[in-house]
Amino acid sequence: MKNKDLLVAALQNGSVIDHIPTDKLFTIARLLELEKFVEPVTIGNNLESSKMGKKGLIKVSGKFFTDQELSRLAVVCPNMQLTVIRDYEVVEKREIALPARLVNVVKCANPVCITNNEPMKTIFEVDKLKGLVQCHYCGKTQKIGKINLL
Amino acid sequence: MENRSIVSIADYSREKIQYLLDMAAEFERKPNRTILQGKVVATLFFEPSTRTRLSFETAANRLGARVIGFADPKITSGTKGETLKDTIKMVSNYADVIVMRHKLEGAALYASEVTNVPIINAGDGSNLHPSQTMLDLYSIYKTQGTLENLNIYMVGDLKYGRTVHSLLMSMRPYNPTFHFIAPKELEMPEEYKEYCKEKGIKYIEQQDFTEDTIADADILYMTRVQKERFSDLMEYERVKDAYILRADMLGKCRDNMKILHPLPRVNEIEYDVDDSKHAYYFQQAQNGLYAREALICDVLGITLDEIKNEK
Structure with a gap:
């Protein structure tokens, strides 16, 4: 725990994504396109966690994620934690929750859906209880764990 | 606006x-x-x-x-x-x-x-296909005098037939009892059965299509069983003639029963049914x-x- 505190505290400005399941760390790293970042990025995996046993963590300097970017992460992996740091202070700490509606995040699995054939945004309604997303246009549902992102 | x-x-x-x-x-x-x-x-x-x-x-x-x-x-x-x-x-x-x-x-x-x-x-x-649904509802309403408490039998391709799916959902306020009569491979999809359960709509599934199984129908909604819908052609050959309505199957049916079909038909309603007082598919199209x-x-x-x- 001491190590983690140090890592977080060492950021002047930026974001920390915490509580990443260890098997999802590299998926999340890929989704964030970390390879394009020029400022310092720290990636940790198999770190000790009192809640999860082991976990992953990503720390990026000078980056503040948009809701759109965070929605993509939440689809792949719910319940991760975001910490936003400005001038060494934690200004925000929250769970990265799946929104009720996903705009331009998910690709519809239905090949004859209009969204797969027209340059347009996709919209999906999220049913957290059933673990499904439903295409606003064609009505087809997909299980959250099996979604393809745009 | x-x-x-x-x-x-x-x-x-x-x-x-x-x-x-x-x-x-x-x-x-x-x-x-x-x-x-x-x-x-x-x-x-x-x-x-x-x-x-x-x-x-x-x-x-x-x-x-x-x-x-x-x-x-x-x-x-x-x-x-x-x-x-x-x-x-x-x-x-x-x-x-x-x-x-x-x-x-x-x-x-x-x-x-x-x-x-x-x-x-x-x-x-x-x-x-809402305009088809609207004309189906109008045809049912016109022939039965009500949309309430009807026995609606859907026959044939219930998997891909969008008209039966739309009709099913639109009948939701009227306390219908549905009978889904279809071959195993073309049965009503799970999501629509789930819909019925959620909305408290009664339904019965069966594969037999006989004079006896349709005796209590108020509406017999026929659809095409198309060869291209089958992954197993043996299965198609086995069931293709099982969902054809013939005039001699109408002996026990209710007096008010009407046969609907979104048209075009191929062979699922024999031509001898056309002259029956129960045949309604041409008027349905006019509606x-x-x-x-x-x-x-x-x-x-x-x-x-x-x-x-x-x-």
Whole structure:
């Protein structure tokens, strides 16, 4: 725990994504396109966690994620934690929750859906209880764990 | 401006459906009017459908509107790579209402979001076909005098048949009892059975289609069992003749029972049924005219009172 505190505290400005399941760390790293970042990025995996046993963590300097970017992460992996740091202070700490509606995040699995054939945004309604997303246009549902992102 | 498009009627209230049925009945009383004089109705058939297009165009013409549009996607700019959005935007400059048919699912909903001109969905792939549902409801209402508490038997291809799915959902307020009669491979999809459970709609599934199993039906809704729907052709050969309605199967049926079919039929209703008093599929198609007259007027904001009081 001491190590983690140090890592977080060492950021002047930026974001920390915490509580990443260890098997999802590299998926999340890929989704964030970390390879394009020029400022310092720290990636940790198999770190000790009192809640999860082991976990992953990503720390990026000078980056503040948009809701759109965070929605993509939440689809792949719910319940991760975001910490936003400005001038060494934690200004925000929250769970990265799946929104009720996903705009331009998910690709519809239905090949004859209009969204797969027209340059347009996709919209999906999220049913957290059933673990499904439903295409606003064609009505087809997909299980959250099996979604393809745009 | 409020968008009055009709993309789906599956979630329409009892009041709204009754209102449209009353409007259709008013048009049946007097199909030829001038209430749409000066209006332009566009019929954009990105996918050919002669029957539906003729019905809509007849409805528009009989109410005095002028009709523009295309019947074949090959002659449109879509083949040059124009997007649906651009086509809809362009036609919106010319027409007061757009009736559209498209092979892609969700196309009509998307079209309704990119224009202020009301859209009527005349079928989007295997998704929705509300004007067919409206004419089915009107046919049931007209022949049974009510939509309440009916035994509705759906026969044939219940997996891919969008008309049965739409009808099922639209009957939700009326306490129906459904019988789903289909081969295993074409049975009612799980999501619609789930829908029935959620909404408290009673249903019974069976595979036998005989004189006895249809004896309690008020409505027998027949659909085509198409060869191309089967992954296993042996299975098709086994069931292809099991879902054909013959006149000699009508001996025990209820006096009020009517046979509906969205048409075109191939062989699932024998021609000897046509002369039975239970056969209703041709009148059903005619009801489509009145239902579509009602839908066009409704999206244009023309009320039942205005139609009744028209000079």
